[in-house]
Amino acid sequence: MAPTVTPESIASANLGSVCFQSALYGIFLVLSCIALALLAFRHSNDVASRPSISSHKSRWGIWKSPLFVTTVILFVMVTVQWIVSVFRAFDGFIYFEGGRAPALYFLDFTKWAEVVVNALTVFAQVICDGMITYRTWIVWNRNYKVLIFPILALLGLLAGCIGLVYEETHITSVFAKQVDLWITADAILTLSINVYGTAMIAYRIWSATRKTRSVGMRTGRLQRVLSIFIESAALYTFWSLFFIITYRLRSNLHYPGSNCWPQISGIAYMLITVRIGLGWAHQGSFSPLASGTMGVISTGHGTTSAAAHGASQRSVPQTYPLRTINIEVSRDMEQHVADTPKGDKYSGGPFAAY
16 A cells, blocks of 8 residues: 655655755765866866967866766756755745745745756656767767667657656646656666666676686776776666665655655766775776777787776786787777877877767
């Protein structure tokens, strides 16, 4: 039996949601500032190493980085969503009807603040899902075949988000039939995109690790990169399941589940950039995997990735039997600087994909 929904429980759920949302936004804010600082610092170092680039173009070259642009957009969206959520709390508990009927305020889905919060919540998910799809594409050497499922799911999610925002302006309950299917479908789609992207990236790294071991190289750094993706995906997956379960049970706990979703998505997204950027998973160095380069190394035992080679390239112990190994590295790098000379590929550093 579904729990009883009372005006008091609705007001309490929204108040608790704002408090928890504010705490999560503080974490997101710190991670975002660190991520942006790392991206800017790395870009300045890359430009400093190329004196042929004009100062004007080098200053704006960072805006050609998909990661930097996405980080800025996501930061703005999550920040505005939190600000409007705090405004809704003050408006509902203090100013609306003198603070005597906050539940009626939060049940009015036609108010502009409610529409803005709902729109930013769902479209922030689209941004994060698009970025995990981009990372998957980069790690798989820009193989368009791996994009078939996530692109179709993204299009479905985008259509679902537009339909959800529209329908929510014509309802009196968040559990109304008009939005029930929209909400459930959107939640399942965003969960599917993240699970798919993480699984594909994890498999790619695992394959590189296995092939690297076959030629006697160490794989500790690649394993740490793999753990970063799994941990971030676990956070997002847990929150997605929490929202789906609480919503299907008609529990008011879905309010914090929904309102805090942009902050959780942003934290999971920023953790990857910050941890790789600070070199926590690389013992103080940057990995070719983080720059979106996945080359091919040909050995007598098959092929492995350039990321695996770069992450585990160390001197071979003297006890290892010496034999001839032919190595051919092919790197696919993303160009971030406007006036890079023709024929000279330029990598935006370790943040091209992450």
